[in-house]
Amino acid sequence: MLADMSKVRIIVPKRLVDRLIEELHAAKAMHIVEDTISGPGQPLAASEEISDALVKLRAIAAQLRIPLTPTTQYNDLKLILKELSVLIPLVQKNTDTIKQSDAKLKELSQFIEKERMLHSLSLKKQDLYNYESISCYIGTVDNVEACHADIEHITRKFKLTHCVYNKRSHIALFAEKNADVKSVLANHGFSPLLFDDLPDIDLQAAYADSKHKKEAAEKRLAQIAPKYKNLLPIYENTLSDALEKAEIPLQFRETSAASIVYGFIPALSVSQITEKLQKAFRGRIYIESIKTGHHEKVPVELTNIPPVRNFKFFLDLYSLPKYKEIDPSWFLFLTFPLLFGFMLGDWGYGITTLLIFWLLKKKMPQMKSFFNILIFSSWATVFFGLIFGEFFGIEFYHPLISRNPEFSLMPLMIVAIIIGILHVNAGLIAGFINEFKGHGLKAAIFRKGGWMLLEVGIALLAASYTHVISLAPIVGYLVLALAITFLYKGEGATSLVEIPGIFGNILSYVRLMAIGLSSVGLALVVNDLAEGFFHSDLAIVGIIILVLGHAINITLGCLGSFLHSLRLHYVELFTKFYHGGGIPFKPFGMKNEI
Amino acid sequence: MVVESAGLMALGAALAVGLSAIAAGIAEKGIGTAAIGAMAEKEELFGKGLILTVIPETLVIFGLVIAILIIGMAG
Numbered sequence: 001m002l003a004d005m006s007k008v009r010i011i012v013p014k015r016l017v018d019r020l021i022e023e024l025h026a027a028k029a030m031h032i033v034e035d036t037i038s039g040p041g042q043p044l045a046a047s048e049e050i051s052d053a054l055v056k057l058r059a060i061a062a063q064l065r066i067p068l069t070p071t072t073q074y075n076d077l078k079l080i081l082k083e084l085s086v087l088i089p090l091v092q093k094n095t096d097t098i099k100q101s102d103a104k105l106k107e108l109s110q111f112i113e114k115e116r117m118l119h120s121l122s123l124k125k126q127d128l129y130n131y132e133s134i135s136c137y138i139g140t141v142d143n144v145e146a147c148h149a150d151i152e153h154i155t156r157k158f159k160l161t162h163c164v165y166n167k168r169s170h171i172a173l174f175a176e177k178n179a180d181v182k183s184v185l186a187n188h189g190f191s192p193l194l195f196d197d198l199p200d201i202d203l204q205a206a207y208a209d210s211k212h213k214k215e216a217a218e219k220r221l222a223q224i225a226p227k228y229k230n231l232l233p234i235y236e237n238t239l240s241d242a243l244e245k246a247e248i249p250l251q252f253r254e255t256s257a258a259s260i261v262y263g264f265i266p267a268l269s270v271s272q273i274t275e276k277l278q279k280a281f282r283g284r285i286y287i288e289s290i291k292t293g294h295h296e297k298v299p300v301e302l303t304n305i306p307p308v309r310n311f312k313f314f315l316d317l318y319s320l321p322k323y324k325e326i327d328p329s330w331f332l333f334l335t336f337p338l339l340f341g342f343m344l345g346d347w348g349y350g351i352t353t354l355l356i357f358w359l360l361k362k363k364m365p366q367m368k369s370f371f372n373i374l375i376f377s378s379w380a381t382v383f384f385g386l387i388f389g390e391f392f393g394i395e396f397y398h399p400l401i402s403r404n405p406e407f408s409l410m411p412l413m414i415v416a417i418i419i420g421i422l423h424v425n426a427g428l429i430a431g432f433i434n435e436f437k438g439h440g441l442k443a444a445i446f447r448k449g450g451w452m453l454l455e456v457g458i459a460l461l462a463a464s465y466t467h468v469i470s471l472a473p474i475v476g477y478l479v480l481a482l483a484i485t486f487l488y489k490g491e492g493a494t495s496l497v498e499i500p501g502i503f504g505n506i507l508s509y510v511r512l513m514a515i516g517l518s519s520v521g522l523a524l525v526v527n528d529l530a531e532g533f534f535h536s537d538l539a540i541v542g543i544i545i546l547v548l549g550h551a552i553n554i555t556l557g558c559l560g561s562f563l564h565s566l567r568l569h570y571v572e573l574f575t576k577f578y579h580g581g582g583i584p585f586k587p588f589g590m591k592n593e594i
Numbered sequence: 595m596v597v598e599s600a601g602l603m604a605l606g607a608a609l610a611v612g613l614s615a616i617a618a619g620i621a622e623k624g625i626g627t628a629a630i631g632a633m634a635e636k637e638e639l640f641g642k643g644l645i646l647t648v649i650p651e652t653l654v655i656f657g658l659v660i661a662i663l664i665i666g667m668a669g
Contacts, residue, residue: 318641504652571648
């Protein structure tokens with residue numbers, strides 16, 4: 001069911017806007033909509049400060065590694081802002097120190113590397129520069145001996161020392177300034193190393209100093225963190241609430257003296273909320289119910305009994321119903337588990353999945369509705385398993401409808417198609433009701449009635465031609481012609497193209513048989529394999545095959561049945577009546593409750 | 595090689611389903627890719643995307659019907 005919504009307009013003097021926001025936030029009952037005529041209003045003055053503090057709070061929570069778990073506690077806003085104005089710069093300073101120290105440490109370790117390399121060549125930085133007639137080349141080459149030999153050809157006045165560092169041959173060549181030396185070195189793949197930036201300081205001491213600074217900052221942060229572990233989530237909760245309240249005036253309409261708020265309140269709560277507000281404002285407030293526009297989007301709140309409420313999960317995946325539509329939750333509640341059970345259809349599997357999903361529900365309470373759906377489906381599986389007589393693939397008794405591939409599968413297929421016809425027509429009836437409510441009887445008859453007449457016409461034709469009933473085919477043709485006219489008048493020419501579509505939709509339900517058979521086939525194969533091992537001595541292998549095989553079959557069966565049952569609802573059923581596209585009812589002040 | 599009519603009928607039924615399944619697969623490949631891409635931008639398009647993706651399934655259903663008719667003829 002969809003809750004009835006009333007559109008409400010509230011007018012208060014401008015100076016009482018703060019009070020109104022507090023009252024509405026506490027009431028948690030009104031879905032505020034933006035007034036589109038005059039554009040956004042002004043947020044409250046504090047909103048900038050609050051949103052700034054909130055963003056920085058989230059940043060330091062990440063830096064202090066404090067998770068912002070949801071909480072329902074609040075603290076005083078002014079105290080929080082004051083506290084944060086001290087805490088945030090402190091944490092920022094320390095994080096900046098850590099970042100800078102990190103960068104410096106990286107730089108210093110590169111320099112230390114270079115110094116070590118020079119040391120292994122027995123050189124110091126001063127030895128490299130300030131020569132009048134000598135050039136100095138330091139770097140890596142491919143082959144030291146060949147290089148040495150080639151340089152000897154050019155000049156006698158040189159000194160070449162080399163070493164192996166980091167698995168590469170490094171050389172230090174001091175030679176008289178001669179242009180040919182450079183080209184010789186280039187021939188041997190010389191790659192120079194630069195030492196201009198090597199500072200004349202004690203690198204090790206500088207490194208130790210930076211490391212010390214970084215560790216001190218980290219220790220300070222680690223000291224701060226435990227004090228705020230419980231407080232930061234509370235601060236975030238307070239700040240985000242305050243921000244919500246400060247920014248809601250963007251949706252109000254303002255005149256020079258008054259603020260006007262538009263919104264939706266569930267019809268049952270209107271009088272209660274009106275009374276509460278009138279009392280709080282002692283008459284200095286004006287509340288009235290107004291009519292909604294014809295195509296206005298009214299927020300929807302689904303009110304269903306708890307078992308049916310679980311199936312809102314599927315509607316959240318697809319889209320919520322529009323305000324005037326039939327709520328498909330009951331359809332999903334009745335037929336989704338049945339189709340699931342029909343496809344899986346094994347009471348041994350059903351009991352196993354029942355246990356598994358019940359255990360999982362206990363472990364993951366936040367996915368409660370999802371597991372409830374699967375538990376209903378498991379019950380349906382047990383039910384159909386008893387009808388099909390399968391227990392882990394073994395038939396203990398001769399069942400009503402057999403899924404054994406040895407027997408004829410026609411009864412199963414006929415049952416599947418009958419289920420299809422019933423399901424699709426249930427959808428068409430729901431569509432008829434929707435159209436009747438929305439556009440009147442004539443539209444309903446032309447649009448949905450046309451489809452139903454089409455089915456009747458084809459059925460009559462088939463029956464006449466196969467002489468099941470002694471009616472002349474002309475009747476069938478007449479009904480068919482009538483149906484096509486209705487469809488053309490109701491939905492236009494595109495519906496004529498869709499005529500084969502409805503039969504495709506009904507035949508699509510044959511997958512109920514097909515997926516069921518694949519599950520049965522796998523179970524039979526696993527049982528046969530295991531039986532073979534039981535007759536020989538390796539009974540343990542047989543048990544392993546049984547367990548693994550049926551586990552895989554259950555997984556595949558659950559996955560396939562879930563998907564296909566859901567797809568049958570989304571595609572075959574919903575296209576017959578469901579439009580979707582509704583906005584969820586989000587009252588001001590309500591936290592996002594899952 | 596003796597060509598039996600029953601064997602040919604089985605082949606016919608297999609081809610009917612198999613080829614139409616390949617055709618549906620090729621068709622739904624492009625649509626499915628586009629649908630997922632659209633969904634990545636806008637979650638609300640899941641329903642429309644799903645419906646458009648499974649439109650070519652009628653191809654397989656027609657193939658299945660023909661296969662069943664052929665097997666019915668054989669038996």
